[in-house]
Amino acid sequence: MAIDTLEPVITPDLVWKQVRHRARVTLLVPFAIVAYLVYTWFAFGVPDLLMRAQPERAVILATDTVAYKVHVTRSFRTNEFEVATEGERTATYDNSDVPDWVRLDGDNAMIDLGDGYSVEIVGKTALFTIPGYGVIEGTATANGVETVLPESDAPDWVKVDPRKLDVRPTLDRRLQVTKTKIEVHNYFGGWENFWFPFRSPLWGMSFSELYALALSSDRMDPDYSNLWFIVHEFLENPDWQHGTVFVALFETIMMAVLGTLTAAIFGLPLAFLAARNFTPSKILRFGTRRLFDFLRGIDMLIWSLIFIRAFGLGPLTGALAIAFTDTGSLGKLFSEALENIDNKQVEGVRATGASQIQRYRFGVIPQILPVFVSQVLYYLESNTRSATVIGALGAGGIGLLLVETMKTSRDWENTSYIIILTIVVVILMDQTSGWLRRKLIEGK
Structure with missing residues (x-):
């Protein structure tokens, strides 16, 4: 004798219970996810981390990864100007062969930073001309720095301190004045001295000039062929290694x-x-x-x-x-x-x-x-x-x-x-x- 299988009877109450169960699950799952995220937000100390964050420093470091700066420094200890890439002694220009945007004249200098920005150094005073704002004057003294602003309130990119004046209107232009020196930074895109060292005879050559040099029979170094000399100078670059x-x-x-x-x-x-x-x-x-x-x-x-x-x-x-x-x-x-x-x-x-x-x-x-x-x-x-x-x-x-x-x-x-x-x-x-x-x- 065959026994009929019992099938569940679907009633309106059963359907309603299933609908309510699914609704609870639908509401509880997002709520649980949000509660977990809120817990981790405080458990991992995210608010404290955001308070300690220094986005301006992050921007400076990011700029440094894709650009380099040339320092123009007037030292009051040596009473001399120094123009150097990244401030390195090994990448210092001769005063007779500085970049064309720098003009040196004894104790004075005129530095053209482009787009109307310029710094004039007269003795121990730096005059920073900023389009749309005016001229910021900083003078090094025995006790620190005296600052004169075009307006009474200094903008955020001007840091005035009795010991130091720091002006950075844009990411690629900067002036610093202390009682010992005046320093101007001018940024340029790219990686400095990537191919060859600053003092290398190959520094500044174009690829066409290097190609012609590699094929030339006149050796730059009697111990190496020109091609091997180019490879050697590249591999032994002390800055990039x-x-x-x-x-x-x-x-x-x-x-x-x-x-x-x-x-x-x-x-x-x-x-x-x-x-x-x-x-x-x-x-x-x-x-x-x-x-x-x-x-x-x-x-x-x-x-x-x-x-x-x-x-x-x-x-x-x-x-x-x-x-x-x-x-x-x-x-x-x-x-x-x-x-x-x-x-x-x-x-x-x-x-x-x-x-x-x-x-x-x-x-x-x-x-x-x-x-x-x-x-x-x-x-x-x-x-x-x-x-x-x-x-x-x-x-x-x-x-x-x-x-x-x-x-x-x-x-x-x-x-x-x-x-x-x-x-x-x-x-x-x-x-x-x-x-x-x-x-x-x-x-x-």
Whole structure:
């Protein structure tokens, strides 16, 4: 005798309850999200962070990454003018060969800052002409600075102090007066002395002039050909250290490659021990899987700190940190791929009388090769970025140079240069890995 299945009876009360339940959920979920965001806003101290923020300093630092300044300084200790790029002694102009916007005349000077802005220095007095505002006068005295403004109230870009006058009407123009000196800053777009040092005979040459020089038989240095002399001057630029940066980039790439390949080489055989269909022993499988959890459970940065203490500074410590962490990650991924293979292909190879190694070679490896290649290449891309962070801790490479440039708080253009090069390397690694993936997996 057949028993009829009982079906729930849909009543208006049941429909109404469902509608009310969905309405409560619809209201509670956004409310919970908003409550969480409000909690994190105060728990993470965002209001205090905003109060301590210095947006004007951030703007100055951002300007420094894309521009450089030329200092025109009148020192009252030496009673001399000095015109220098970024205020560096190694980039100081001869007084007979200063830029055309600076005119020196004994103790006086006229500095044209463009767009109607100009600074006239007469003895110990600086007269800053500002279009639409007037002339600000600052005079250095034995006790500080005397300031005369066109108006009684000083605008925000004028900092008047008995010890110092600081006028910055625009981001690219600045005047500072103290009792010891008058200093004018004029900003220009670009990176100063990027190609060659200020004192190099190649400084200021155009690309066409450099090309003609490289083909010329008249050597600038008897010990080098002109082409090698150009390359040498570029790589040994003391301000930008191109040669050192390129070597550090190469170390970072090698750190990532060595660490990733080592992890793949050790992770694949260990994956067979962790796969259920290849290792009958539960104890062996359990121990191998816990090993993977241990290796990837400790962050790469922690491994790096451990190896730095154990082996000292150097790229090897970074490669070991990458290898240990990725052995756990890749081993887990490979073991899961092994457990999902098609056993029919393995049985077909077995039917031909193949040995166990041959069954692995022709029945298993071809099935996991796409996963193997794609995961290894992905981790290689990721580890190129990770190697930069590890290098900042002391493992060397480009990360260490990046931290050194940031410590000075004045060479932000060098910091931008290193960051751009790192991004370019990551993009190249991504393109290369994509090409290899197509070659090895798709056969294109």
